Each structure stands twice: as structure tokens, then as C-alpha cells.
Amino acid sequence: MKKIISNWxxxxxxxxxxxxxAYPLLGPSSYLKHLFILFFIWSVVAxxxxxxxxxxxxxxxxxxxxxxxxxxxxxxxxLRFGLSPLITIPIGGVVxxxxxxxxxxxxxxxxxxxxxxxxxxIFADSLPSILTQTRxxxxxxxxxxxxxxxxxxxxxxxxxxxxxxxxLIAMLILYKVIHSKTGLAFVAMRDSENLANTLGIxxxxxxxxxxxxxxxxxxxxxxxxxxxxxxxxxxxLSIEPFLLALAMIELGGIGTFFGPILGAGVIVFGNxxxxxxxxxxxxxxxxxxxxxxxxxxxxxxxxxxxxxxRIKVLFNRKKVTE
Amino acid sequence: MxxxxxxxxxxxxxxxxxxxxxxxxxxxxxxLFGPNGHGKSTLLKILCGLxxxxxxxxxxxxxxxxxxxxxxxxxxxxAYIPEARDLFGDMTVMENLNLGAYNKRARHxxxxxxxxxxxxxxxxxxxKNQLCSTLSGGESxxxxxxxxxxxxxxLLMVDEPSIGLSPSLRSSVFEALAKINREKGITLLxxxxxxxxxxxxxxxxxxxxxGEILFEKPSAExxxxxxxxxxx
Numbered sequence: 001m002k003k004i005i006s007n008w009x010x011x012x013x014x015x016x017x018x019x020x021x022a023y024p025l026l027g028p029s030s031y032l033k034h035l036f037i038l039f040f041i042w043s044v045v046a047x048x049x050x051x052x053x054x055x056x057x058x059x060x061x062x063x064x065x066x067x068x069x070x071x072x073x074x075x076x077x078x079l080r081f082g083l084s085p086l087i088t089i090p091i092g093g094v095v096x097x098x099x100x101x102x103x104x105x106x107x108x109x110x111x112x113x114x115x116x117x118x119x120x121x122i123f124a125d126s127l128p129s130i131l132t133q134t135r136x137x138x139x140x141x142x143x144x145x146x147x148x149x150x151x152x153x154x155x156x157x158x159x160x161x162x163x164x165x166x167x168l169i170a171m172l173i174l175y176k177v178i179h180s181k182t183g184l185a186f187v188a189m190r191d192s193e194n195l196a197n198t199l200g201i202x203x204x205x206x207x208x209x210x211x212x213x214x215x216x217x218x219x220x221x222x223x224x225x226x227x228x229x230x231x232x233x234x235x236x237l238s239i240e241p242f243l244l245a246l247a248m249i250e251l252g253g254i255g256t257f258f259g260p261i262l263g264a265g266v267i268v269f270g271n272x273x274x275x276x277x278x279x280x281x282x283x284x285x286x287x288x289x290x291x292x293x294x295x296x297x298x299x300x301x302x303x304x305x306x307x308x309x310r311i312k313v314l315f316n317r318k319k320v321t322e
Numbered sequence: 323m324x325x326x327x328x329x330x331x332x333x334x335x336x337x338x339x340x341x342x343x344x345x346x347x348x349x350x351x352x353x354l355f356g357p358n359g360h361g362k363s364t365l366l367k368i369l370c371g372l373x374x375x376x377x378x379x380x381x382x383x384x385x386x387x388x389x390x391x392x393x394x395x396x397x398x399x400x401a402y403i404p405e406a407r408d409l410f411g412d413m414t415v416m417e418n419l420n421l422g423a424y425n426k427r428a429r430h431x432x433x434x435x436x437x438x439x440x441x442x443x444x445x446x447x448x449x450k451n452q453l454c455s456t457l458s459g460g461e462s463x464x465x466x467x468x469x470x471x472x473x474x475x476x477l478l479m480v481d482e483p484s485i486g487l488s489p490s491l492r493s494s495v496f497e498a499l500a501k502i503n504r505e506k507g508i509t510l511l512x513x514x515x516x517x518x519x520x521x522x523x524x525x526x527x528x529x530x531x532x533g534e535i536l537f538e539k540p541s542a543e544x545x546x547x548x549x550x551x552x553x554x
Contacts, residue, residue: 188413195404197391200425203393
């Protein structure tokens, strides 16, 4: 019992993973499975966005663009050249990594703070016009449709498991990165760049590294996105998904590992269930975000940690009185 | 080992280091005294590459490091320990120490260096998994010095190691520094306001005033009144 309580977070995570693995066996509707698929993909996007913003302190506003580049690359290759998504998704990741490192990583070496935010925002914002101008390849404003799934003739439940495994692997990689020396260096640069430099951390190298990691993984997520959903269009780059993705990070807790995942859960499911509220949907979500920022600036993770210490205190008190 | 030749340095627009030259020999302990705001910390920042001098040269083991960025200077073996509590508060003691060994040279000898660090500061071993933001002032200084040692330096530059510490903690920090010099042969450059403590362990001192070296002497020949006079 004591072990379960002291490791309550680990136990909780294990329970959630088991639940997610067993969930399709409960026979949920195709619609619910679809929501979970969205949750898996957006979690990865938000988590790797958080790596840039929360862990390294680079204010990127362009990660939706990374998703789009990866998605479009993989979608075009599969649709126009008939390649298997197993090949096109990694290619999409590599292309995204290269483009982003080249167009954002290198310029960002000389920029800081708000200027990086502007650069990345412009990068993501320029993509819709590029996409509409290249109709022959990208499908223009209509986007790409009937993008082949991972395997021909597969069902929703297969897509669910493929995305679930991708989600687990992506989170495992992120966890490893954060807890490696590189991850420590990232946080050190965020907290004090000068101090980090005097410890032998090369800021240029680390910044390129984080742009490469974040964009590669987000590009891969883009591949999973298009092959799961079957289509992508410039509306993916519109203001709503962009703000929702940022809200996932803020709501969950910026700079924490589990925050963006929790935030993605709340936003993906909340956004769908609030469709019942019609046009009030975004207002309600906005109110929720305002509330969290006002009362829990550390996001849901702050709430979780407070609850955690209370449980511990309660448990210890019981032991003393016994 | 370190040879600084007539450097000029600025703090924003202020000309705080004026034509300053000094040298530090292998294995020495050199203390740098001087009133606040007369360029001591700026000098250390220039030596570790956080700032660059407008003119002059800095040679380290014969290599011209004047224009090197700080991460390269660390790799060559100069460690800089900044003033006060410059730790990463959200990381544990162990993580802070690991960051100290970030450069390629020191990565290979982490276990040996850790052993030495824990031998000098046994208290850090007890607290290795504690968050740095929860440490006391003395423990924070220990982590800062230990983190510097993890980079396996041949020259350790310490900015006011005793600032804000009680007299007993102060002497234990100085004892630790003396041990580092004695057992590992690491050259030390110490900036200090606690003149007596620093004087007792230094081989040589530099007195800096208004960005210039006022005098340089072996510590045995120093009259403490002379230093105190120079402060005013």
C-alpha cells in the first residue's frame, strides 16, 4: 500500500496505459476511437512543442507548420507515387527536420525571445499561401483527400493501435531526451544561458539539436495524422487548431512532461463534447483556459502536484496517529 | 599557465578594465582583491569567455583564447564559479553536477571526479537527490564549487566563495579550496572580500582598483593594512 501511494504517479500512469491498450476491446464506437486517435497525435505534437517552449525556452509558434510539412510530404508521396506510408512517414519526418533546421534553426541562433516567436509564426503562416499556389501537387485550398491508410483495407481499431504505439514510442523518446544530459543542458539554457555556457554548453549546437528533434518528431506526427484521417488541407494551419494546440500546453502545464498530454486530453475530448454547446464551444473552452491561467498558472500539473502532496501528508498523519 | 596582456574591458558602456595585465602560474593560488565595482567580476567574465575584451590578449597554456566562446574555454580546462547562488534550482544536486561534466573532455572521467567531489563535500553525497532550490546557502556554494570541479579544470576561478556564509562555513569552504589545490594540483584564482581567509591560503595576490592592477605581491610580504588602505 505504502509503495503504491509513494509511487502513485507511476501507478496512475501505468493504469492509464493499460486502459488505453484495452479500450478498443470494450467495443467503443468508431467515433470514440477516432477521438482517441486524435488525442494520441495531438499529444505528441503538444509534447514536442513543449520541448521547445517549456524546456528550452524558445518561444516557437510554428509547430503546426511542422505538422503540416510532415503530413503533406507523407501524403503527397503516398498519394501521387503510391509509396507505402511506412516509408513516406519517416521521409516526411526527415524533410520536416531538414527544412525547419535550415529555415528556423539557423536563423534562430541569432534571435531571442519574441523575435523567434515572430519568425516561427511567419514560417507557419506562409505555408497556406504556398499550398494554395501549388495546387497541382498539394491540392490547393481543397487539400489532399483519400490519402491511403497505413495498410490497405485496415479498420479503425488497427489505426487506433498503430497511433497508440506511436504515441508510446514518441513519449518514451521524449522522456529519454529530457532525462539525458542534453535535456539537462536544455533546461540549463532556459534558466540561465550565460551560466550554461560557462559549464561548457554550446548554445548553437543545443539549439539546432532541439529544433531538429522537435520538428522531426512533429513531422512524423503529421504523417500519422494524414494516414489516420485520410485528408489534410490548409485549414489544419488555421488559427483554431493553432490556438487549441497552444492551449493544450498551457492548460496541462508548460515545462512539464505530463502536462501537454493531459492538456491534449482535455482539449481533444472537451472540444468534441462541447460541440453540443454549439457556438458557445470556443467561449467555454476559452473560459476554462482563463480560469486555469488565473488560478493554476502551472496548469493541471500544478493541481496534480498539490493533490499529490496532500495525499502524502494525509497518509503520513495517519501513520503517526496509529 | 594564464597570461593576460593589457586587456581593456567594458561593462555596458563603462570602461571597467583598463590595460590590465596579470599572470598565473601552474599550481598557484592567486587571490584578487579590490573594492566592489572596480572590475573584479568583469575580469573573471572576460577570462571565462562570457565577455570579450576590446583589446589585449589572453593566453592559456600558450593558446590565444581571447576570442573563444565560453564553452570552448571550459573544454580547455578553465572553470568559472560565479558569485552567489547560481545553481539550477529545479534540478537535483546530482543533475547540477552532471551538467558540470558536460564538456567532452570531462565526460569520460565522471565517476572519478564524483568520488573526489564527494570526498571533499560529504554533505553533498547525502543530498545528491535533493532539489537545489531547497539547499542552504553553504550547501549551494558547495554544489557550485563541486560543479566547477566536475568539468575537470586545471584552472578554477571562484568569484567570492564566502559571500553570505557564516564564519564556520566560510572556513570550511576555504579548507575545501585548499584541499582541491593541494591534492589535485588545480590552480586557483579567487576573488574575495574576506581578505584574511584568502590571504592565508594564497601564494600571491593582486590588488585591483578602478580597473587597474594597483600592486602584485607574494602573500607573505603583504601587510594587511596596505590592502585595507587601498580599499578606501
